Amino acid sequence: MTRIGFDVGGTKIAVGAISEDYQIIARRQIPFPTGRPYKEVARVMADLAKELTDRIDSIGIGMPGEIDNKKGLVIRAHNVQFYEVPFKDEMKNYFPDIPIHIENDANAAAFAELKLGSFKNCKTAVLLTIGTGIGGGLILDGKLFNGGMNHGVEIGHMRLDSRGPLCSCGNRGCVEALCSGSWIIREGKKAVIEYPKSMIYTRTQGNIDRVDAKLVIDCAKEEDPVAVDIFNRYIDNLSSAIASITALLDPEVIALGGGVSRAGEFLLEPLRELVRQKSFFKYPYKIVAAELGNDAGIIGSALLGEFKKEADE
């Protein structure tokens, strides 16, 4: 049985084919076709899936934003600019006879971590997927939680700083506005303009379009003072967000996924220390890189059919 899982983000579309024993047996990744209408995005995704394997048993799609998983609608997904889009029906045009599921991407990833990764045997756990935006997945009482009213979970839109930068959602100082990869990129771009002697400037040859989160973090690892300052402010923001979550949920595990989590212990070690200082409960919370890493999105999406079965039970 070959299940296809899509992990759609603001910058890329990743797809994988999953074996019976949950291994990714084939995969592709392309840049997200920014600004294109959803029908074109669906066509590109259908081609990708067919390219991957000629035998598809089910398709799962994880997408950032608010999803109506019953109707297969993308209600709002700022990072891919989809609003009230019947994306499941559109995909059905290409795969009329195959079950298709669509779910919030962080929910899909948290589900994968619960079944196979960092959250195995956990009752209370939190996943933060840090990419273009911030996704969040919650495990409560040992089950994937999709909001008390089934609207979803949007950790990225918890409030962190009422006077902070504008967020894509229209509010100020959301976790996403202060802790996403986009925040690092924006600060990196500002550094190119403000500090022409910094390593960030040199590495990009002054071209702000070459700034990405990895480049800024790499410069911080090499102790460039401007990059270190950005990285320290980033950890300060992220630790506040996590301390806020520990005050409310006191979770067993907090796992970080998404591109930024690839910084590994360079990020996690100072992060743990700051969270410990800021948390109301004086407990050394377990903060780890999500075990399935960037594969959680693909695997979780591919498993969505199983989640639906469980949820219906």
Add this chain to the structure above:
Amino acid sequence: MTRIGFDVGGTKIAVGAISEDYQIIARRQIPFPTGRPYKEVARVMADLAKELTDRIDSIGIGMPGEIDNKKGLVIRAHNVQFYEVPFKDEMKNYFPDIPIHIENDANAAAFAELKLGSFKNCKTAVLLTIGTGIGGGLILDGKLFNGGMNHGVEIGHMRLDSRGPLCSCGNRGCVEALCSGSWIIREGKKAVIEYPKSMIYTRTQGNIDRVDAKLVIDCAKEEDPVAVDIFNRYIDNLSSAIASITALLDPEVIALGGGVSRAGEFLLEPLRELVRQKSFFKYPYKIVAAELGNDAGIIGSALLGEFKKEADE
């Protein structure tokens, strides 16, 4: 069967005797003996309970802060200045043969609301008790939630404004620092100093010790511009906190308890509107005054024995 419930806060100790059918059949309230050692506080409380009834079957104590309900310890309760205090054992000296339970006050209140009040039949609900500090109780999956690691739930120490005022916990801009009754009092006192023409000044005859939250809210009701400004800023703070909670938990009901909630619809109506504007999910969340009002603390504490039975099952 007469069960005694204590609701201990930063400014008062309330106690009630509860009948079989959960009615408060007798009650007393005294100011909290601020600055006195815990042994003296326990003695005062024991006398209060004995005054209330000569037949006591169980005693429950709700106290603000971090409680180890198994060991009967008050780990940290800033508002009453108890740290690592074996309060249950101290009370045992006065009532050696009676079951005594101690629990976080907001947990006790949320439990009462779940059994008898605003949260009946709810799966996901949030109680905010707004007094000297801010307590929070969470109902998840239809049960009282005491944190994933059993440390508790401290909604008051979620982060709201990283550059906000100092909080009793040592951090900046916690929900408690911006949304408690103490915030209103502090702003009211500042108004006495800064605006000698304001109604707050007149009503207190310039004596800042006469400022309380009710006085400020009453002046806002009478459209005193200085008080209205304080009240509007308060609602702005509180709506941000609630919007943050809706992003994470998407609850069926949010109930407000504690002294400030007595402002009723004067507070709730503009609050609902602002929460609607700020919430990520565009849903008109149900925000109500806690049904059991200030009795929730007493009733919930008196019922603590039942909670423990359920938790052990």
